[in-house]
Amino acid sequence: MLKRIAHLRGCLLLAICCLLGLGAGGTLVHANDGASSYNYSYWGDTVAAPRAYEATSLYNGAKLGAGQLKNPADLFVTADQQLYVLDSGNNRILVLDRQFKLLRVIDSFQRDGKQESFLNPQGLFVTDRQELIVADTGNKRIVHLDQDGRLVKVIDSPKSELLAEGFKFEPVRVVADKAQRIYAMAAGVYDGFMEFSASGDFTSFIGANRVNFDPTDYLWKMLSTRQQRSQMVMFTPTEFTNLDINDEGFLYATNGQASDNVKKLNAQGSDILRREGYFPPEGDIRFTSLDGPTRLVDIDVADSEIFAILDATRGRIFTYNGDGHFMYVFGGIGNQLGEFNTPVAIERLGDDYLVLDQALGEITVFQSTEYGRTLNEAVRSYYKGEEEKAYELFQQTINMNANLEFAYSGIGKALLRQGEYGDAMRYFKQSMDQKGYSKAFLLYRKQVLREHFTAIMTGVAVLAVALVLLRRYLKHKGGKKNVPMEA
Amino acid sequence: MFPWKRELVNYPFYLIMHPFNGYWDLKYERSKKTNLILSFAILFLLALTNILQTQYSGFLVQVVNPDNMNSLMEIVYVVVPVLFWCVANWSLTTLMDGEGKFEEIFTSTCFALIPLVVINFPWIWLSNVISLQETSFFRFSGSVAVAWFLFLMFVGNMTVHQYSPMKTIATGILTIVAMGFMAFLCMLFFSLMQQIVAFVSIIYQEIVLRS
Secondary structure, eight states, X not given: OXXXXXXXXXXXXXXXXXXXXXXXXXXXXXXXXOTTOEEEOTTSOEEEOOOSEEEEEEEEHHHHTSOOOOSOOEEEEOTTOOEEEEEGGGTXXXXXXXXXXXXXXXXXXXXXXXEEEOSSOOXXXXXXXXXXXXXXXXXXXXXXXXXXXXXXXXXXXXXOTTSXXXXXXXEEEEEEOTTOOXXXXXXXXXXXXXXXXXXXXXXXXXOOOOOOOOHHHHHHHHHSOHHHHHHSOOOOOOOEEEEEEOTTOOEEEEESSSSSOEEEEOTTSOBOOOOOSSSOSSSOSSOOTTTOSOOEEEEEEOGGGOEEEEETTTTEEEEEOTTOOEEEEEEOBSSSTTOBSSEEEEEEETTEEEEEETTTTEEEEEEEOHXXXXXHHHHHHHHHTOHHHHHHHHHHHHHHOTTOHHHHHHHHHHHHHHTOHHHHHHHHHXXXXXXXXXXXXHHHXXXXXXXXXXXXXXXXXXXXXXXXXHHHHHHHHHTTTOOOSOO | OOHXXXXXXXHHHHXXXXXXHHHHIIIIISOHHHHHHHHHHHHHHHHHHHHHHHHHSOTTXXXXXXXXXXXXXXXXXXXXXXXXXXXXXXXXXXXTTOOOOHHHHHHHHHHHTHHHHHHHHHHHHHGGGOOTTTHHHHHHHHHHHHHHHHHHHHHHHHHHHTOOHHHHHHHHHHHHHHHHHHHHHHHHHHHHHHHHHHHHXXXXXXXHHHO
């Protein structure tokens, strides 16, 4: 493949010259792809990328046949592709099917013979047994209903010595793992997520953020008296803004910081997110001080460790693979289809993305383009270890987007497996992957040395003999003239 | 066989291996002309080494953004610090009973740079045939080159000014402080010049537009 590329290089150079001569002709080709799609190069420059996703349809309450949505806050897609929309302002949950047809509305449940309803619920989660868990924020409780809408349990006013006196429990987002443990993000809690056992008892906090503070603030605090200090703002860890859970039971969480804002928590609460991309997965790395940094509000993990984060500042959805390589971005703030006012939640319905807009009460559906599909498939096959298939797919992706640097590393790994060490080295270099390059280089060096062992050894022996003879000759001839300096 | 060889090739290597004798010869025995020629040659070689290093070093030891690579700046990074050091050192040592002349300070400084060339130059090519695990050898020899250079600077300064070791270290530190002052003064000078030029050109524009 590469050899053919080398042959083509001459023609390509000529073509580029022609295109440069035309000037505008070259840029017009890419004008269609728009500025909303980009990627970051190894050097941190924004480089053009084809669109991976395109908005195809928009659903509001009227279109769903459920009346106007009022401040919807959360969205959930189950494994069998049912869609749950949390219509917070109307205190109800809409259940939709794959085609966005309304199946049922959940707005109340029976508790001890009495009908009870929700009050401004903010988060919901559906387990793989179709059980519904709702963060009923206004009523300060978590409601757990089974698949027929019967109450399983209510978690309110958790008791523990870890919790302060007069602690107000206001759950905002919830998830549950396969063992029916519930993790809740509660307002005003800085110690991490609250973990509840299957029976609904509070067990512990998990995964607190680090305390970030300004050195100047710290200096002032040191200089002030105790009384002044009590008036100042306390240094507290940042609150989380959202969470999701993947099939393996790892929590993915976002917080409101400008960087270090995505975490993958294991059962111990330590961060195990792989950050092997050119930049840590944190949304935009280049931004104007006027707009400010990325402010993440939601995260969604899909299969193969692919995860997407939603930036409320610029309304963009960034997608990364499991190693933390930036795959693609789409969305924006605006009035066109595919742009939002106040995006609050993202979910994946198959390979499509759903984005919920809170103020407009709309769900935007994004469907993958050819490029997006190929890239998704390439990352998936790579994750599954199907090197051959990943190689083919990465080749196709690169043909569509030569700027996608991490894809070269994927090709390099496949070539390494095939024993094409020299080519693998070139691909690793293209993607600035030093580890991969070193691995390929070691094998390449061994191969070359083995192949040419006789030639190299003969050369060395001849050289050594020649050197000795030359030395003897020079000594013999010029020994009297050359007086050593030190003498 | 090569009469110039001993003067130009053997002597620099002799100096870096035997710095005390070598610098003594540099100050009292050898011709100033060859010393200066050698010094400029060493400066040139060091600049060349640095340029080639940014361009041809192995991918595993150095990743340079080709957009930010500037050979002229590489030359400046070699010449300006040496010049600053010599001027600052000369200014200080004339006040502190140093016996060195400016020319001697310059040549001794340049000769101290030899290890940076001799060690780093082969590594430009060697770094292309090492793996990631072997890069520690590269880093180590880089540190050796710097340590050797510092030692030669120390010996050279001590010999040229006929100082005691402690006084050499003290003047060395003071020289670095003086270099900081010089850098500051240069910045000040250039920014003031810029403003004066801007002022004059604005007045000129004003007059031209009004008449």
